[in-house]
Amino acid sequence: MQPHRLLVVDPDDETRAETAADLRAELPEWVTVETLGTAEAATATLGETPPVAAVVTEYELPDGTGLDVIGAAAEAVPDAGCILYTDADPDRIDTAALQ
Numbered sequence: 001m002q003p004h005r006l007l008v009v010d011p012d013d014e015t016r017a018e019t020a021a022d023l024r025a026e027l028p029e030w031v032t033v034e035t036l037g038t039a040e041a042a043t044a045t046l047g048e049t050p051p052v053a054a055v056v057t058e059y060e061l062p063d064g065t066g067l068d069v070i071g072a073a074a075e076a077v078p079d080a081g082c083i084l085y086t087d088a089d090p091d092r093i094d095t096a097a098l099q
Helices: 013-026 039-045 066-076
Strands: 004-009 031-036 052-058 081-085
Touching (some): 004 013, 013 031, 013 052, 039 066, 052 066
Parallel strands (some): 004 052, 052 081
């Protein structure tokens, strides 16, 4: 079976590691969980092989937002699933661009 890549994007080292560990414990071994701390790093890896199957991203990133990552994923790997999580006030998040 071809491996699948899942990206975890979060600027906080501890939260990123915890999220990745939880996912690794629950997912089959053929899913590779990669961790990144910035939108730029996540966007740069989207085109690599094997393709990204899913992105789990924090909204607030040091060089953009999780919506930037989701938008880049929609273009690079349109079939990839995306999950956005955050502590930010939902009223501050402009989701209009994703529609």
